[in-house]
Amino acid sequence: xxxxxxxxxxxxxxxxxxxxxxxxxxxxxxxxxxxxxxxxxxxxxxxxxxxxxxxxxxxxxxxxxxxxxxxxxxxxxxxxxxxxxxxxxxxxxxxxxxxxxxxxxxxxxx
Amino acid sequence: xxxxxxxxxxxxxxxxxxxxxxxxxxxxxxxxxxxxxxxxxxxxxxxxxxxxxxxxxxxxxxxxxxxxxxxxxxxxxxxxxxxxxxxxxxxxxxxxxxxxxxxxxxxxxxxxxxxxx
Numbered sequence: 001x002x003x004x005x006x007x008x009x010x011x012x013x014x015x016x017x018x019x020x021x022x023x024x025x026x027x028x029x030x031x032x033x034x035x036x037x038x039x040x041x042x043x044x045x046x047x048x049x050x051x052x053x054x055x056x057x058x059x060x061x062x063x064x065x066x067x068x069x070x071x072x073x074x075x076x077x078x079x080x081x082x083x084x085x086x087x088x089x090x091x092x093x094x095x096x097x098x099x100x101x102x103x104x105x106x107x108x109x110x
Numbered sequence: 111x112x113x114x115x116x117x118x119x120x121x122x123x124x125x126x127x128x129x130x131x132x133x134x135x136x137x138x139x140x141x142x143x144x145x146x147x148x149x150x151x152x153x154x155x156x157x158x159x160x161x162x163x164x165x166x167x168x169x170x171x172x173x174x175x176x177x178x179x180x181x182x183x184x185x186x187x188x189x190x191x192x193x194x195x196x197x198x199x200x201x202x203x204x205x206x207x208x209x210x211x212x213x214x215x216x217x218x219x220x221x222x223x224x225x226x227x
Contacts, residue, residue: 049215090153090154094214094215096213097144097159098154098205100154
């Protein structure tokens with residue numbers, strides 16, 4: 001069965017520091033991959049998506065992700081974290097329906 | 111664009127009563143809508159997929175007689191929790207597919223917090 005794994009349940013970084021959130025997927029073919037962010041009181045917002053083509057994907061709010069087929073990974077990165085980035089992050093694959101990873105809670109220290 | 115709303119945002123009901131949650135796509139037509147349940151500190155669990163004008167497809171383990179889903183128009187889907195019990199207390203989230211179909215991104219509503227007393 002298809003699955004998405006986010007190994008880090010909780011990450012704390014200092015404001016201004018770089019960030020990498022890990023995501024691994026399990027799927028035979030190339031999946032459609034997404035990163036969503038969930039802030040309290042708000043709906044999930046799409047940060048970026050990968051369907052095909054360039055494996056480095058740029059998203060909103062300064063985020064990017066790199067698809068690595070050899071590692072079955074789609075890690076999310078940001079060079080400099082802002083306090084407003086504190087939220088819950090979900091990596092998903094879409095095989096006709098979205099399969100969510102467990103989520104990573106990002107805490108940002110001032 | 112691609113805004114999805116949910117109503118109500120919070121609801122408290124007594125055990126044994128039914129509660130309806132509405133999900134609307136405000137600026138686009140949503141052929142397919144999805145209903146998720148999210149437990150505290152947990153990921154989203156897909157409950158069902160609904161297509162306009164047809165019966166919903168429920169995920170394994172989801173009671174279709176307890177969670178009634180209606181998708182009567184291209185902009186509205188409803189989830190009715192029938193004979194609610196405290197264990198049904200949860201955060202319910204709907205989403206809608208874009209015009210590229212179910213393989214594309216989904217647009218999420220802000221969620222509805224249901225508390226059953």
